[in-house]
Amino acid sequence: MAKMVKKNYLLAPGPTPVPTDLLLEGARETIHHRTPQFKKIMEEAIEGTKYVFQTTNDLFLLASSGTGAMEMAVVNLVSPGEKVIVVVGGKFGERWQQLCETYGAEVVPIKLEYGDYATPEMIDEKLKEHPDAVAVFTTLSETSTGTVMDIEGFAKVVKAHGKLIVVDAISGLIAQPLKTDEWKLDVVVAGSQKGFMLPPGLGFITFSEDAWKKAEKNSVPSFYFNAFAYKKNPAPYTPAVNLIYQLKKAVEMLKEEGIENVWERHRILADAIREGVKALGLEFFSKRPGNVLTAVKVPESVDGQKLVSLMRDEFGVTIAGGQGSMKGKIFRIAHLGYMSKFDTIVAISALEMALRKLGYKLEYGTGLKAVEEVFEREDV
Amino acid sequence: MAKMVKKNYLLAPGPTPVPTDLLLEGARETIHHRTPQFKKIMEEAIEGTKYVFQTTNDLFLLASSGTGAMEMAVVNLVSPGEKVIVVVGGKFGERWQQLCETYGAEVVPIKLEYGDYATPEMIDEKLKEHPDAVAVFTTLSETSTGTVMDIEGFAKVVKAHGKLIVVDAISGLIAQPLKTDEWKLDVVVAGSQKGFMLPPGLGFITFSEDAWKKAEKNSVPSFYFNAFAYKKNPAPYTPAVNLIYQLKKAVEMLKEEGIENVWERHRILADAIREGVKALGLEFFSKRPGNVLTAVKVPESVDGQKLVSLMRDEFGVTIAGGQGSMKGKIFRIAHLGYMSKFDTIVAISALEMALRKLGYKLEYGTGLKAVEEVFEREDV
Numbered sequence: 001m002a003k004m005v006k007k008n009y010l011l012a013p014g015p016t017p018v019p020t021d022l023l024l025e026g027a028r029e030t031i032h033h034r035t036p037q038f039k040k041i042m043e044e045a046i047e048g049t050k051y052v053f054q055t056t057n058d059l060f061l062l063a064s065s066g067t068g069a070m071e072m073a074v075v076n077l078v079s080p081g082e083k084v085i086v087v088v089g090g091k092f093g094e095r096w097q098q099l100c101e102t103y104g105a106e107v108v109p110i111k112l113e114y115g116d117y118a119t120p121e122m123i124d125e126k127l128k129e130h131p132d133a134v135a136v137f138t139t140l141s142e143t144s145t146g147t148v149m150d151i152e153g154f155a156k157v158v159k160a161h162g163k164l165i166v167v168d169a170i171s172g173l174i175a176q177p178l179k180t181d182e183w184k185l186d187v188v189v190a191g192s193q194k195g196f197m198l199p200p201g202l203g204f205i206t207f208s209e210d211a212w213k214k215a216e217k218n219s220v221p222s223f224y225f226n227a228f229a230y231k232k233n234p235a236p237y238t239p240a241v242n243l244i245y246q247l248k249k250a251v252e253m254l255k256e257e258g259i260e261n262v263w264e265r266h267r268i269l270a271d272a273i274r275e276g277v278k279a280l281g282l283e284f285f286s287k288r289p290g291n292v293l294t295a296v297k298v299p300e301s302v303d304g305q306k307l308v309s310l311m312r313d314e315f316g317v318t319i320a321g322g323q324g325s326m327k328g329k330i331f332r333i334a335h336l337g338y339m340s341k342f343d344t345i346v347a348i349s350a351l352e353m354a355l356r357k358l359g360y361k362l363e364y365g366t367g368l369k370a371v372e373e374v375f376e377r378e379d380v
Numbered sequence: 381m382a383k384m385v386k387k388n389y390l391l392a393p394g395p396t397p398v399p400t401d402l403l404l405e406g407a408r409e410t411i412h413h414r415t416p417q418f419k420k421i422m423e424e425a426i427e428g429t430k431y432v433f434q435t436t437n438d439l440f441l442l443a444s445s446g447t448g449a450m451e452m453a454v455v456n457l458v459s460p461g462e463k464v465i466v467v468v469g470g471k472f473g474e475r476w477q478q479l480c481e482t483y484g485a486e487v488v489p490i491k492l493e494y495g496d497y498a499t500p501e502m503i504d505e506k507l508k509e510h511p512d513a514v515a516v517f518t519t520l521s522e523t524s525t526g527t528v529m530d531i532e533g534f535a536k537v538v539k540a541h542g543k544l545i546v547v548d549a550i551s552g553l554i555a556q557p558l559k560t561d562e563w564k565l566d567v568v569v570a571g572s573q574k575g576f577m578l579p580p581g582l583g584f585i586t587f588s589e590d591a592w593k594k595a596e597k598n599s600v601p602s603f604y605f606n607a608f609a610y611k612k613n614p615a616p617y618t619p620a621v622n623l624i625y626q627l628k629k630a631v632e633m634l635k636e637e638g639i640e641n642v643w644e645r646h647r648i649l650a651d652a653i654r655e656g657v658k659a660l661g662l663e664f665f666s667k668r669p670g671n672v673l674t675a676v677k678v679p680e681s682v683d684g685q686k687l688v689s690l691m692r693d694e695f696g697v698t699i700a701g702g703q704g705s706m707k708g709k710i711f712r713i714a715h716l717g718y719m720s721k722f723d724t725i726v727a728i729s730a731l732e733m734a735l736r737k738l739g740y741k742l743e744y745g746t747g748l749k750a751v752e753e754v755f756e757r758e759d760v
Binding site for chain 2: 008010012014015016017018023024026027028029030031032033034035063064065066067068071098099102103104191193199200201221222223224225237238239240241242243312318320
């Protein structure tokens, strides 16, 4: 076997590939965070991020992972003993539930089978059953199953009931349309290592006026994630200076492309991956897959964990396996962030070669042909 | 006036200058955090960081600022209603107090005048008065005043009483000797943007066996900062991948230099700055200054805030002003992190020129001469 240079392709739902220009932006000289020079950079980064969230609400940058931003939502909005409705359709819905329970909320879950989705009607019904619920917590893209929820539909129902809607958009934002203000979303959280094309380490959170009103009456103690500290001073503790340089440039890139075009690009890439997967005779795991990632059932003849490690360790192509009870049963290919046509070609080619190596019968090129046909049809 | 290139010199107590090699290390390709490849990098980074802390205790890396690590100490160690003793000698002692009070502890402060320090005898006395206290919270280097505490002395007393000692070593670690295991420190917290020579965004925390025992009985709810989540899996939430690349390299650099040599380098640089400041006829603010930074009283004839902005905006030399009630009354020059002889020369030269511009009478070179004499005496 000839020795071959191995290049890395990151096709997991976060961290996602970081463009070289953004990596280098993070290598710029660290400056002091309490200078007018840095304040200006931070303000511009926040303004650009608001565009990405489609909001004029308050938006804060946290030195934390996305989970930190989720915790900030919970500790500021829910007091012990209060009832909340949580859509639980996978690992990240479960994380909302754990967080809410950790801080003493009474959780009414809308428990879905993994891969399934909730409907606005289900939310409406639950809110009617529980008129004392104060908020609905949900997930734009449930990363563990590849399922996208109808947040716009949920929000209509939730706001008609006069309740708060809190959205984990960590993996969904940027890949999937989300309009914070138009849809009247009270709190939206995200993280840097997904659609933003950045390394991990920054969390994002928005607060609507209704969210602030609720937060004012909140009784859970908090400090690092206390929203009022950030309202008073957007950098109450040392911010992640270099990641904020990178964020400023990333949101400039997204604005230049135009957020609607970014969403459309992700839709086309998702279509391409899914046509490729289907052509190989594989089945989707999610009943409502979105633009972020595609979760695929591992064929019975194939070892799912081996598939992921073979692609990663031999081909340099990192996809994600299943988490928790889905381990070995599904694999997940992301089409998220700094992605273009040929990334999907690489993904499906690596999949074809890995599946064949593991004994799955397929004709080379079958999936790739389907991918190319999507691009021709979409004229991209 | 001829136009002059302006280079930047970061002489504030964090963020500190990041060596180019470390900046570029952060620009390496982001890889997935759940791969064996990244796990190895993270393990090595943690091992190296333990060397810097001089510990074999559990040590965790957090995607947070240092304040996040402080919060982690409080929420895991103190239950509501429990009594804690807090050394409060400046803004960061106050932060311990605020954090402990936020989470329901009864705080017995050892309240010091700004710039003053506590003695082991004062800790002993307080512990005798309050035998029901469970822990002592203190600060290695109180950044707001430039005061270094006798942590070794404190620890002897605290451990003799069988209590926990929790140390904020955020700005002090690496500049100032600290031996976690030898001194029996239960919890030590730090942050990346100080002696580690890294951009901000990583917090560090260590837990001794006694700390774990206490944490097991703790009743404050926590999630993002729950220590047991990290004990089970050092990366329970997406870690700050690129900062961890940088950390791995930074601790290699520190190990190569040798931690005792690093401490000694900081001591010499601190001496040099202080001799320079004294030679200019200025007074120190702190009664027990250390190796981290030197806080200096602004002479009466000079506008302290102007001094800081002139040095920063015209000379490119960033020092820190006073915080809170000390605003305009003191300035602070750090000698922390990636610093060598000529950084102190630049600091004192900029200070001479800025003071003269603002009307303070001095002869050029007076401070610089004193600095050079220190280096000659120390033979470096």
